[in-house]
Amino acid sequence: xxxxxxxxxxxxxxxxxxxxxxxxxxxxxxxxxxxxxxxxxxxxxxxxxxxxxxxxxxxxxxxxxxxxxxxxxxxxxxxxxxxxxxxxxxxxxxxxxxxxxxxxxxxxxxxxxxxxxxxxxxxxxxxxxxxxxxxxxxxxxxxxxxxxxxxxxxxxxxxxxxxxxxxxxxxxxxxxxxxxxxxxxxxxxxxxxxxxxxxxxxxxxxxxxxxxxxxxxxxxxxxxxx
Ligand code: GRF
Numbered sequence: 001x002x003x004x005x006x007x008x009x010x011x012x013x014x015x016x017x018x019x020x021x022x023x024x025x026x027x028x029x030x031x032x033x034x035x036x037x038x039x040x041x042x043x044x045x046x047x048x049x050x051x052x053x054x055x056x057x058x059x060x061x062x063x064x065x066x067x068x069x070x071x072x073x074x075x076x077x078x079x080x081x082x083x084x085x086x087x088x089x090x091x092x093x094x095x096x097x098x099x100x101x102x103x104x105x106x107x108x109x110x111x112x113x114x115x116x117x118x119x120x121x122x123x124x125x126x127x128x129x130x131x132x133x134x135x136x137x138x139x140x141x142x143x144x145x146x147x148x149x150x151x152x153x154x155x156x157x158x159x160x161x162x163x164x165x166x167x168x169x170x171x172x173x174x175x176x177x178x179x180x181x182x183x184x185x186x187x188x189x190x191x192x193x194x195x196x197x198x199x200x201x202x203x204x205x206x207x208x209x210x211x212x213x214x215x216x217x218x219x220x221x222x223x224x225x226x
């Protein structure tokens with residue numbers, strides 16, 4: 001049984017956490033359980049979903065740590081150590097986690113942390129080729145609504161979401177799955193994000209199932225799926 005830790009913040013609604021839990025219940029993710037939900041904010045809506053399912057939660061507020069004299073790297077190390085020692089997860093899923101995780105955290109879980117990014121990320125470089133054949137610049141460094149707004153404002157024909165392993169470089173790292181979503185005339189951030197989220201609710205559980213069933217490996221910085 002693989003042990004999953006899900007990290008969330010308070011910008012989203014925890015809908016991807018909900019999708020993971022549902023996929024486990026339906027047997028779409030086999031051989032796995034969510035052993036802890038972590039948030040840096042006590043008002044993250046997803047915490048309610050965790051509590052409803054009696055999943056342990058941990059709240060580690062960055063501002064409180066900084067107020068007590070910790071540095072960002074201390075915070076990362078404390079968080080990594082807490083998770084490792086108390087929950088020993090096989091997989092860490094960032095599902096709406098807003099803070100950059102530095103190498104002090106990543107070192108605890110090499111090749112075991114995946115992120116869901118609300119934009120299409122290429123394997124390498126700055127640009128990604130859409131199914132239609134046109135190229136768009138990857139949207140990096142923007143969270144949730146801001147990433148969706150960027151795609152609309154820059155007249156992208158499509159955007160989407162990417163599940164990828166994380167590295168110390170933000171929004172880089174081996175890509176597992178992408179989901180492309182066409183942008184329609186008149187789309188608002190809300191209407192487009194709704195369609196992106198429904199794609200996310202499929203690709204994130206798919207990626208987790210591949211990892212939990214040991215069907216995936218990283219070789220030379222690329223994901224190989226059996
Ligand atoms: C997702 O859109 C994900 O791509 C981004 O944060 C959002 C979280 O949404 N990193 P939710 O809280 O799961 O609804």
